Amino acid sequence: MKIVLKPEGDMKVPGVIFASPKLMKSIKKGGAIEQIKNVAALPGIVQASFAMPDVHQGYGFPIGGVAGFDVKEGIVSPGGIGYDINCGVRLLVGEVFEKQAKKRMEDLARRLFRTVPAGIGKETGVKVTKKDFDEMLDKGLGWALKNGMAQKEDLDMTEDGGCLDADNKMVSKKAKERGMRQLGTVGSGNHFIEIGFVDRIFDSKIASVFGLENGVVTVMIHTGSRSLGHQVASDYIESMENEYKFAKRDLACAPITSEIGKRYLKAMGAAANFAFVNRQIITQKTREIFEGMLGSRLNLVYDIAHNIAKFENVNGKKLLVHRKGATRSFGKGRREIPLKYRKVGCPLFLPGSMGTFSYVMAGTGEAEMISMASCAHGAGREIARARAMRDISPSSVRRNLEKNGIILMAKSEKSVPEEAPEAYKDVSEVARVCDESGLGKIVARIRPLAVIKG
Amino acid sequence: MSYKFLSHVADLKIECKSRSIEGIFNDAAIALGDYMHGRKVDGSGIKKIVKVSGKDDEQRLYKFLDEIICLAEKGFVCSDAETKIVGNRVIAKLGGRMVKDLKQVKAATYGGMSIDHQKIWIAKFVVDI
Numbered sequence: 174m175k176i177v178l179k180p181e182g183d184m185k186v187p188g189v190i191f192a193s194p195k196l197m198k199s200i201k202k203g204g205a206i207e208q209i210k211n212v213a214a215l216p217g218i219v220q221a222s223f224a225m226p227d228v229h230q231g232y233g234f235p236i237g238g239v240a241g242f243d244v245k246e247g248i249v250s251p252g253g254i255g256y257d258i259n260c261g262v263r264l265l266v267g268e269v270f271e272k273q274a275k276k277r278m279e280d281l282a283r284r285l286f287r288t289v290p291a292g293i294g295k296e297t298g299v300k301v302t303k304k305d306f307d308e309m310l311d312k313g314l315g316w317a318l319k320n321g322m323a324q325k326e327d328l329d330m331t332e333d334g335g336c337l338d339a340d341n342k343m344v345s346k347k348a349k350e351r352g353m354r355q356l357g358t359v360g361s362g363n364h365f366i367e368i369g370f371v372d373r374i375f376d377s378k379i380a381s382v383f384g385l386e387n388g389v390v391t392v393m394i395h396t397g398s399r400s401l402g403h404q405v406a407s408d409y410i411e412s413m414e415n416e417y418k419f420a421k422r423d424l425a426c427a428p429i430t431s432e433i434g435k436r437y438l439k440a441m442g443a444a445a446n447f448a449f450v451n452r453q454i455i456t457q458k459t460r461e462i463f464e465g466m467l468g469s470r471l472n473l474v475y476d477i478a479h480n481i482a483k484f485e486n487v488n489g490k491k492l493l494v495h496r497k498g499a500t501r502s503f504g505k506g507r508r509e510i511p512l513k514y515r516k517v518g519c520p521l522f523l524p525g526s527m528g529t530f531s532y533v534m535a536g537t538g539e540a541e542m543i544s545m546a547s548c549a550h551g552a553g554r555e556i557a558r559a560r561a562m563r564d565i566s567p568s569s570v571r572r573n574l575e576k577n578g579i580i581l582m583a584k585s586e587k588s589v590p591e592e593a594p595e596a597y598k599d600v601s602e603v604a605r606v607c608d609e610s611g612l613g614k615i616v617a618r619i620r621p622l623a624v625i626k627g
Numbered sequence: 628m629s630y631k632f633l634s635h636v637a638d639l640k641i642e643c644k645s646r647s648i649e650g651i652f653n654d655a656a657i658a659l660g661d662y663m664h665g666r667k668v669d670g671s672g673i674k675k676i677v678k679v680s681g682k683d684d685e686q687r688l689y690k691f692l693d694e695i696i697c698l699a700e701k702g703f704v705c706s707d708a709e710t711k712i713v714g715n716r717v718i719a720k721l722g723g724r725m726v727k728d729l730k731q732v733k734a735a736t737y738g739g740m741s742i743d744h745q746k747i748w749i750a751k752f753v754v755d756i
Contacts, residue, residue, distance in 0.1 A: 202636075203636045229636050229637055230635070230636050230637060231637065231638075231738070232638070232736040232737065232738025232739070232753055232755070233737075233738060236637055256733055256734040256736070256755050257733060257755075347697075351697065351700065354700070360731060361730065361731030362730075362731050362733070362756050400697075400700060400733075403733050403734040403755070404734075406734065407693055407734060407735070410737070411686070411690075414686065415682075422685065422737040422740070423736060423737040423738045423739075423740075425737070554636045554637045555636070556636070557634040557635050557636050558635065558637075558638070558639060558756060559632040559633065559634055559635070559639075559640075560634060562632075584728050585665075585728045585729065585730055585731075587664075587665035587728075587730050588730050588731070591756075627731065
């Protein structure tokens with residue numbers, strides 16, 4: 174399940190791809206392998222340029238790529254994190270079961286669809302002053318707690334307590350303006366809110382610790398830092414370009430110790446905090462609807478980022494680990510994870526595409542040894558968007574979903590074919606490879622009931 | 628005026644061909660508008676001006692695309708463009724419409740960006756979806 178690309182040319186370390194033969198067929202078709210090799214040539218890279226089982230072509234770095242850099246000799250690259258800084262997933266679990274919730278699923282989905290802004294340009298219902306906004310960028314979920322938008326438990330169950338080291342002054346006025354209009358919105362493309370239920374338990378002990386049982390209703394929220402994150406990435410790519418020369422522009426980077434590098438990391442932290450709060454606001458709206466319509470609370474299982482850079486201790490060495498389309502996989506005993514999960518490992522999620530299963534996994538100590546504590550983040554695309562637009566009709570996607578009892582509420586019918594299940598890799602295969610490789614342990618499977626998209 | 632959508636697994640890759648570099652910018656704006664609208668944008672009653680500067684054609688195109696994306700966040704899609712490039716400055720007059728429920732384009736990228744000039748100008752670029 175592990176393919177090693179030996180160093181050649183400018184590569185300083187090998188490339189390491191975690192994939193089955195079936196997944197490799199798809200990986201070889203695109204440009205991901207060349208990108209894995211390009212990353213392996215970056216200054217200060219340590220150990221390997223890793224690729225998760227859902228890897229596919231990105232820009233500069235592949236999506237599903239992981240790379241750790243020495244903090245003194247290495248670089249930080251916005252492309253290694255992604256434009257959608259702290260795009261991530263949170264999973265909530267209800268106190269109601271599938272049979273009961275299904276009776277009201279259409280109404281529930283419609284209410285969510287009407288309440289949570291989704292789609293491009295959809296503006297927030299959350300009005301904040303500029304001063305509040307700046308404070309939110311610096312304090313993340315701490316700000317949300319102070320302003321009655323979060324419970325203490327939400328901070329405990331969010332990666333890094335929902336707040337990274339940040340400085341809002343490192344974020345441009347343009348980025349803030351774009352972000353202020355979008356706080357509390359889902360966005361479009363592959364972002365979604367999905368109501369589902371646990372339809373299979375693979376590890377009952379860990380599932381119990383995570384609060385999951387057969388038939389219980391779940392809500393998964395996938396979104397990130399919206400246009401604020403995109404603008405931060407654009408701003409700093411331009412700054413780095415103006416200061417340094419690159420063989421490949423989409424690998425724009427700066428030394429971690431440089432002024433630009435340090436400013437970018439603070440801005441990245443601010444954008445990450447925006448994303449944590451964004452998911453939290455959507456959570457609060459979803460909670461209100463669930464309580465009102467089903468009398469059920471929604472408890473946060475975990476919130477995890479899949480586009481981020483973190484300073485981490487890897488085999489006794491401090492590195493800046495870039496994860497782009499990859500999640501952190503921390504096993505038992507890590508003090509960075511919530512106390513209640515330290516005996517079993519941290520939750521992480523593999524959302525499938527619209528209409529397919531999603532998987533709840535647990536982090537492993539093995540991942541810390543073999544993949545810089547990283548795991549896949551989802552199914553990964555299989556078919557190009559242009560081909561999906563050409564070959565798949567919105568009505569056929571809807572018909573297939575309806576056949577499987579799944580309600581779809583989408584703001585833009587035009588995007589539906591691009592997000593069709595057949596446009597993505599088989600998420601069950603990705604989960605299986607993660608499990609058998611040791612990147613993460615399968616705990617439970619979730620079947621969708623309703624999907625809300627922009 | 629000529630553009631087409633090329634194959635790209637995760638994002639949107641566009642190729643523009645034109646007799647002039649200005650024509651490339653015009654086509655890029657219209658191509659993005661057509662993608663976001665899901666079909667050819669008809670109507671050019673709403674006018675917008677975009678001004679960017681950059682040290683080379685790639686950087687100018689990147690920043691220009693970023694401005695088009697920002698306008699789309701406010702609902703504007705372009706059906707018509709007239710670009711002038713003077714030194715390192717791009718000034719474009721755009722005509723288009725305000726449309727609801729556009730498909731999202733998140734950001735311009737340098738991924739796979741190339742601008743070549745032999746007999747005609749050919750530009751390829753990827754935008755993040």
